[in-house]
Each structure stands twice: as structure tokens, then as C-alpha cells.
Amino acid sequence: MSFDYSTPAAVFLFFLFLTLVQPLLGRRRLSRSELATVYIMAMVACTLPTNGLVAVLLSQISAGSYYATPENGWAEIIVNYVRPWMIVSDRGAVKSFYEGLSQGEGIPWMAWVGPLLRWLPLLLGMYSTVTAVMIFMRKQWIANERLLFPLVQVPIAMIGEDEARRKVSFFRNPVMWLGFAVPMVMNSWRALHRYFPLIPEGFPLWKYYWFWHRSFFIRLSVSYSVVGFGYLLDTRTGFSIWALGLLTTFEYAVLRRFGISSARRVMADPLGSPLLAHQGLGAMLVLVGVTLWTARRHLRDVLRKVLSGGPRVDDGDEMISYRGAAVLLVVGLVTMSVWLELSGMSWWVVPLFLTATFATMLGLARIVAQGGLAVTRSPMLPGDVVLSWVGSSSLGPGNIAALGMTFPWANEMRTTVMSAFIHALKLADIHVRPDHRRRLILAVALAVPAAIVSAVMTVLILGYRYGGINLSFWFFGIRFAGMPYDFMTYNIANMTGPDLECLGFMGIGALIQVVLTVLYHRFLWWPINPLVFPVAAIWSTHHLMPSIFMAWVCKVLVLRYGGARWYRRTRPFFLGMILGQYASGGMWIVIDGFTGMRGNHLFFW
Numbered sequence: 001m002s003f004d005y006s007t008p009a010a011v012f013l014f015f016l017f018l019t020l021v022q023p024l025l026g027r028r029r030l031s032r033s034e035l036a037t038v039y040i041m042a043m044v045a046c047t048l049p050t051n052g053l054v055a056v057l058l059s060q061i062s063a064g065s066y067y068a069t070p071e072n073g074w075a076e077i078i079v080n081y082v083r084p085w086m087i088v089s090d091r092g093a094v095k096s097f098y099e100g101l102s103q104g105e106g107i108p109w110m111a112w113v114g115p116l117l118r119w120l121p122l123l124l125g126m127y128s129t130v131t132a133v134m135i136f137m138r139k140q141w142i143a144n145e146r147l148l149f150p151l152v153q154v155p156i157a158m159i160g161e162d163e164a165r166r167k168v169s170f171f172r173n174p175v176m177w178l179g180f181a182v183p184m185v186m187n188s189w190r191a192l193h194r195y196f197p198l199i200p201e202g203f204p205l206w207k208y209y210w211f212w213h214r215s216f217f218i219r220l221s222v223s224y225s226v227v228g229f230g231y232l233l234d235t236r237t238g239f240s241i242w243a244l245g246l247l248t249t250f251e252y253a254v255l256r257r258f259g260i261s262s263a264r265r266v267m268a269d270p271l272g273s274p275l276l277a278h279q280g281l282g283a284m285l286v287l288v289g290v291t292l293w294t295a296r297r298h299l300r301d302v303l304r305k306v307l308s309g310g311p312r313v314d315d316g317d318e319m320i321s322y323r324g325a326a327v328l329l330v331v332g333l334v335t336m337s338v339w340l341e342l343s344g345m346s347w348w349v350v351p352l353f354l355t356a357t358f359a360t361m362l363g364l365a366r367i368v369a370q371g372g373l374a375v376t377r378s379p380m381l382p383g384d385v386v387l388s389w390v391g392s393s394s395l396g397p398g399n400i401a402a403l404g405m406t407f408p409w410a411n412e413m414r415t416t417v418m419s420a421f422i423h424a425l426k427l428a429d430i431h432v433r434p435d436h437r438r439r440l441i442l443a444v445a446l447a448v449p450a451a452i453v454s455a456v457m458t459v460l461i462l463g464y465r466y467g468g469i470n471l472s473f474w475f476f477g478i479r480f481a482g483m484p485y486d487f488m489t490y491n492i493a494n495m496t497g498p499d500l501e502c503l504g505f506m507g508i509g510a511l512i513q514v515v516l517t518v519l520y521h522r523f524l525w526w527p528i529n530p531l532v533f534p535v536a537a538i539w540s541t542h543h544l545m546p547s548i549f550m551a552w553v554c555k556v557l558v559l560r561y562g563g564a565r566w567y568r569r570t571r572p573f574f575l576g577m578i579l580g581q582y583a584s585g586g587m588w589i590v591i592d593g594f595t596g597m598r599g600n601h602l603f604f605w
Contacts, residue, residue: 001046001582001585001586001589002046002047002048002049002050002051002052002415003050003051003375003414003415004051004374004375004414004415005151005368005373005374005375005376005414005415005416005419005420006151006225006229006374006375007042007043007046007047007151007415007420008225008581008582008585008586009042009046009586010039010042010043010045010046010155011154011155011578011579011582012582012583012585012586013042013586014038014039014042014155014158015158015579015582015583016586017038018035018158018171019171022035032159032160032431032432033431033432033433033436035159035431036155036159036427036428036430036431036432037432037440037443039155039159039427040424040427040428040440040443040444040447041443041444041446041447042447043152043155043420043423043424044417044420044421044424044444044447044448044451045447045448045450045451046415046420046451047415047416047417047419047420048417048448048451048452048455049451049455049458049459050475051411051412051414051415052414052415052416052417053123053408053409053452053455054452054455054456054459055455055459055472055475056407056408056409056411056475056480057116057119057408057409058097058112058456058459058460058463059468059475059476059480059481060407060408060481060482060483060484061086061087061088061115061119061408062087062088062094062097062098062481063476063478063481063482063484063485064077064078064082064087064482064484064485065078065087065088065089065091065094066091066094066095066097066098066481067478067481067482067485068485072485072486072489073489073493074482074485074488074489077401077485077488077489077492078485080397081344081397081398081400081401081488081492082344082401082404082405082488083342083343083344083405085114085115085118086115086118086119086343086405087115088111088112088115089111090108090111092108093108093111093112094111096108096464097460097463097464097467097468098463098467098468098469098476099467099468099469100463100464100465100466100467100470101464101465107460107461107464109460112456112460116456119408121335121339122335122336122339122340122409123409123452124332124335125331125332125333125334125335125336125339126332126336126409126417127332127417127448128328128329128331128332128335129328129329129332129333129336129358130358130361130416130417130418130421131320131325131328131421131441131444132320132325132326132328132329132332133329133358133362133418134365134418134421134422134425135318135319135320135322135325135425136299136302136322136325137295137362137422138318138422138425138429139298139317139318140294140295140298140299141366141369141422142425142426142429143429144295144298145294147369147370147426148232148233148234148369148370148372149369149372149423149426150229150232150233150371150372151229151368151372151374151423152423152426152427153232153575154575154578154579155427156427156430156431157170157572157575158170158171158579159427159431160431170572170575173572175569175570175572175573175576176572176573176575176576176579177576178573178576179228179572179573179574179575179576179577179579179580180576180577180579180580180583181576181580182224182576182577182580183224183225183577183580183581183584184580184583184584186224187581187584187585187588188584188588191588191591191592191600194597194599194600195595195597217249217253218246218249218545219542219543219545219546220546221543221546221547222546222547222550223374223543223544223547223581224547224577224578224580224581225374225577225578225581225582226374226544226547226548226551227547227548227550227551227554227574227577228551228574228575228576228577228578228581229372229373229374229551229578230372230547230548230550230551230552230555231551231554231555231570231571231574232372232571232574233371233372233548233551233552233555235552235555235556235559236520236527236528236529237370237371237529237531237532238548238551238552238555239527239528239529239552240527240528240529240530240531240532240533241371241373241532241536241541241544241545241548242545242546242548242549242552243527243528244528244532244533244536244541245532245536245537245541245542245544245545246545247536248271248276248536248537248541249271249537249542251276251537252271252273252276252537255273255275255276256273260275261273261274261275262274262275262499262501262502263499264388264496264499264501264502265490265491265494266278266380266381266384266388267381267383267384267407267483267486267487271537271539271542273537274499274502275501275502275505276379276505276537277379277380277384277502277537278379278380278388278502278503278505278506278509279379279505279506279508279509279512279537280379280380280509280533280534280535280536280537280538281379281380281385281388281506281509281534282505282506282507282508282509282510282511282513283379283509283510283512283513283530283533283534284359284360284363284378284379284534284535285359285363285510286509286510286513286514286517287363287366287367287513287530287531287533287534288359288362288363288366290517291362291363291366301313302322305322305323306322306323306326316434317429317434317437318437318438319425319428319437319438319440319441320438320441333354336354337350337351337354340353340354340402340406343402343405344398344399344401344402344405345398345399345402345403346395346398346399349386349390349395349399349402349403352386352389352390353382353383353386353403353406353410356382356385356386356389357382357406357410360378360380360382360385360413361413361416361418361419362418363534364376364377364378364413364416364418364419364535365416365418365419365422366531367531367532367534367535368419368423369419369422369423369426370531371529371531371532373532373535373540373541373544374544375414375540375543375544376414376535376538376540376541377412377413377414377535377538377540378412378413379534379535379537379538381407381410381411381412382406382410383403383404383406383407383410383487384487386403387400387403387491388498388499388502388503388506389498390498391496391497391498391499392491392492392494392495392496393495393496393497394497397488397492400487400488400491400492401488401492403487404483404484404485404487404488405484407483407484407487408484411483414540417448421444424440424444428440463476509533509534512533513530513533513534516528516530516533517530551574554570555567558570588600
């Protein structure tokens with residue numbers, strides 16, 4: 001429940017606090033501003049334990065020695081090209097982490113402390129940089145463009161209490177509870193089937209349908225929370241998600257049917273196609289360029305404030321002044337640049353890599369903030385982007401190894417602090433008084449290290465107790481944990497220049513994104529929002545398509561026959577579906593934890 005941008009664990013725990021703890025506090029009940037602060041800290045913290053950092057970092061700085069064999073050649077790569085201070089070198093500590101401690105052994109904490117402390121400057125630099133970037137973009141996205149931010153609409157509604165009466169209208173709305181009941185009943189039905197097999201299993205969570213010689217497939221699935229998020233979107237964006245997802249599925253089928261492919265290997269590529277990965281990359285770069293161009297006047301004001309103090313530019317509503325954010329940005333980028341050079345990356349590769357990384361983060365933050373995608377990821381890993389731009393033969397083994405060791409923090413980006421922080425700023429804009437917002441940065445600054453330390457301790461304790469490969473084969477299996485070393489060995493063994501075919505598809509993706517953007521902004525009747533095209537070929541988009549389609553149909557019918565009035569009346573039902581999905585998932589995780597039940601797969605996004 002902390003894998004993705006939707007941060008379900010934060011919503012579930014906040015729901016428990018509001019319904020079980022807050023009523024017992026009497027006159028000491030938390031105010032809206034305090035509740036918003038609590039949720040913001042939880043939301044930011046939820047991005048760190050699994051995909052966002054800790055589980056990935058711990059597995060990938062240790063997997064090289066555990067999974068190394070003469071056949072895969074990882075040991076030779078690590079000895080020759082990977083800086084020893086970046087990884088856990090104690091083989092005994094690593095073996096026990098993956099397989100569990102023998103009876104009477106203690107956890108070898110010191111084997112991990114050194115490497116983790118050496119990663120700390122990079123992480124501090126990254127979090128400083130993303131904080132500064134989002135401070136610069138807050139006013140543009142929230143006040144000027146008025147992006148919707150669907151992923152925080154439920155906590156906004158839960159906090160939306162009357163300060164005088166202390167009544168939470170959201171929880172007193174029967175329409176909301178009706179929506180809440182749908183996933184609660186359906187998920188509980190499926191959960192009870194695991195305990196009592198005589199109870200029918202119920203509706204399957206997903207099923208694949210294949211067409212055209214198994215080249216074209218559709219995945220029919222239902223996620224109640226995604227239906228809820230989809231209902232909050234404008235109809236053009238909702239239509240675009242499922243329509244572009246369907247079109248890219250068809251494009252993949254055509255490429256596969258006619259044998260159009262590339263020899264370029266891309267880690268975790270969309271639908272198994274490096275060409276579609278590069279197409280998405282080209283579209284993402286255009287999206288980021290358009291985003292910055294649209295914000296040019298605001299960014300010019302920010303620059304004026306930073307350089308000359310610009311009295312007409314007001315930054316009093318920001319968590320940090322623009323000058324303070326500029327200092328964070330410079331310090332963060334310099335720290336990251338120095339660290340990356342020390343890791344073996346050449347000086348000229350560093351700016352290319354950082355550009356690819358932060359462009360991807362910014363593009364994903366924009367897509368999630370406007371499109372409400374509960375789960376998505378980058379079309380290409382930043383390391384692969386640099387490799388594609390200049391070719392492995394130009395980089396050499398040292399740079400390839402350094403790029404591989406960026407995977408623990410610059411990977412598929414299924415969740416990022418950048419996205420969580422801009423959503424936190426949206427929540428603060430509504431529920432936190434302007435004169436209190438600068439205190440909020442302290443809360444976030446406390447939440448991040450607290451989450452990292454507690455997550456590291458939890459993962460290490462569980463790993464040494466049960467064995468990492470028994471906890472999660474996704475994080476600790478050779479395929480995921482070994483991605484950096486697989487990337488290194490393959491690309492060092494297969495030195496090539498830039499792949500012109502892949503770069504051509506990157507150009508095609510950029511051109512399509514430009515055309516879609518012009519049509520979207522020039523013609524009101526044009527139905528496709530280019531926002532989601534960069535991630536249209538991602539597997540997660542295809543998982544979301546059926547749920548988004550259902551939400552889109554519901555909203556179109558409601559607006560056509562009931563208008564805005566009926567949309568406002570039905571909106572709590574779909575907010576309730578989101579909350580019910582997360583509450584039921586969290587409830588059964590707790591129940592299964594106490595009973596020891598395994599394999600009760602109820603929850604996805």
C-alpha cells in the first residue's frame with residue numbers, strides 16, 4: 001500500500017485516525033491545518049519504504065554479491081568497475097539478509113551503516129532539488145493553471161470540516177457511505193473465500209483477452225479506487241487515457257505482427273518494445289518542454305525575485321522563499337554532481353543524466369497531478385536514456401557501471417517525493433493558513449528521514465528474520481534486485497553507438513506529442529488530451545484502462561442527463577469508492593497479519 005503515487009497506506013491510516021482517534025480528543029481535536037500537516041507527513045513518508053527508495057536500495061546494493069555466479073560475470077564487473085563504497089561488501093551479512101539468520105546470530109548492522117551513510121549526500125541533494133523545483137512550480141500549477149490533483153481529493157474532503165461545529169460533512173453523507181460499501185463488500189467477499197472456500201470467489205480482479213494471433217490484447221480489470229479517480233477527471237482527459245492506451249496496444253500489435261523491432265535492450269520497457277519506450281521518451285520531453293514554456297512568465301518572475309528581490313513578486317505563500325529554494329536547488333545539484341562523479345560518472349555525462357532524471361520526474365509529477373493516475377512509471381530509466389543518446393561505446397565501462405548504480409533511486413519512478421510534495425502543496429493551499437505554511441517544511445523535513453530510518457530498520461529486521469527472498473521475490477529476486485548488474489554486464493559486453501531506429505521513434509513520439517498539443521489547445525472540439533501520451537504504452541496504463549473507461553462513461557452520462565448539479569451529487573459516491581478500496585485493503589492486511597493468512601490478493605491501486 002506504499003508502492004505507488006496514490007499512497008493508500010496514508011489514506012487508510014488517516015481514515016482510522018479521523019474516525020477512531022479524533023472523536024475521542026474532545027476539545028483537543030486537531031484543527032484542519034494540523035490534520036493537513038499529519039496527512040502531508042504520512043503521504044510523503046509513504047513514497048519511501050518500497051518502490052520510492054528503501055526496499056530498492058537495500059536489495060540492489062547487496063544483490064551483486066549474493067547472485068553473482070561465474071556464468072553471469074557480475075563479480076568481475078563489480079571488482080573492476082563498481083566503487084566498493086557503494087555496495088555492501090560483507091558476503092556473510094548479505095547471505096544472511098537474503099536467506100535469514102541462523103539460530104543465535106545477531107543482525108550485522110554495521111555492515112549496512114557504512115554504505116548507507118555514503119549514499120546519504122546523494123539523497124539529501126536529490127530531495128533538496130525536488131523540493132526547490134516544486135516550490136518554483138507551485139503557483140503555476142495550483143493558482144494559475146488550477147490543476148485538479150485527483151489523488152488528494154479524498155483527504156481534502158475528509159479534512160473539510162466546519163471549524164466551529166467540528167462536523168465532518170464528508171462522513172455524514174450517505175451517498176459517500178454507499179460508494180464506500182461497494183469495494184468493502186466486494187473485497188471482503190473475496191477475502192472470506194480464502195478463509196472459507198465454500199464461499200464463492202466472486203468477480204475476478206483481472207482477465208486477459210487476446211486477438212489477432214495473440215499480438216493484440218486487452219486486460220479487463222476493475223479497480224474501485226481508479227474508477228473513483230477517473231470520475232474526478234474532465235471528460236477529455238478520461239477519454240484520452242483509455243483511448244491512447246488502446247491505440248498504443250494496437251500499435252504494439254502492428255509492430256509485433258510485422259516484425260518491427262530493435263536490437264537495443266531497454267530495462268523494463270513498455271509492453272516489451274524498446275521502440276515504444278523511445279516513443280514515450282520523446283513525448284515526455286515535449287511534455288516537459290511545453291510545461292516549462294507555459295510557465296515561462298511565472299518562472300521569469302521567480303528569477304526576478306531570486307536575483308533582484310522583485311518587490312512586486314510575492315512569495316509569502318510559499319513554504320520557502322524563492323531565494324531559499326534557489327539555494328536548495330544549487331546546493332542539491334552540486335552535491336549530486338560531485339557524488340555522481342565520485343561514483344565513476346564522467347563530468348560530461350553528469351548533466352545529461354541529471355537532465356534525463358529531473359525531466360522524467362517533472363513530467364510524471366505533471367501527469368499524476370493533472371491526470372490522477374494512481375500508478376504509472378517512466379517510459380525509460382534515466383540510465384537507459386543516456387545510453388540511448390550517446391551509445392555505450394562512447395561511455396565506456398566506468399560510466400556504464402555508474403549509470404547502473406543509479407537504479408536504486410532513479411529507476412522506473414512508480415512513486416517519487418517530487419509528486420508527493422506538489423500534492424502536499426495543493427493540500428496546504430486549501431487547509432493550511434498562509435502564515436503557517438513555512439512551518440510545514442519542517443514537518444516534511446522530519447518525515448523524510450524518519451520514514452527512511454524506520455523503513456531501513458524494518459526491512460533489515462524482517463529480512464534477517466525471515467529471509468529477503470521469502471519476504472518479496474519482487475524486490476529481492478534476481479530479476480529486480482539484479483537489474484543494475486544485468487544492465488552493466490549486457491552493455492559492457494555489447495558496446496554500440498546510438499541506435500538510429502530507436503532515436504527515430506523518439507522523434508516520432510515527440511512529433512506526435514507536438515501535434516496533439518497543438519490540436520488540444522487550438523480546437524475545443526478535439527477530444528484527446530496529450531498529457532497521457534508519454535505513458536500510454538506503459539503496462540500500468542493498460543491495467544487502468546477498463547476502470548477509467550467505466551468512470552468516463554458514468555461521467556459523460558451524468559453530465560449529459562443531469563448536468564453539473566448531478567455531478568456534484570454523485571461525486572461523494574466515487575470518493576467513497578476510493579476510500580472504501582483503501583480501507584478494505586488495509587483492514588484485510590491487518591486481519592491477515594494476525595491470522596497468518598497468505599495469498600489474499602485483494603488490493604491493487
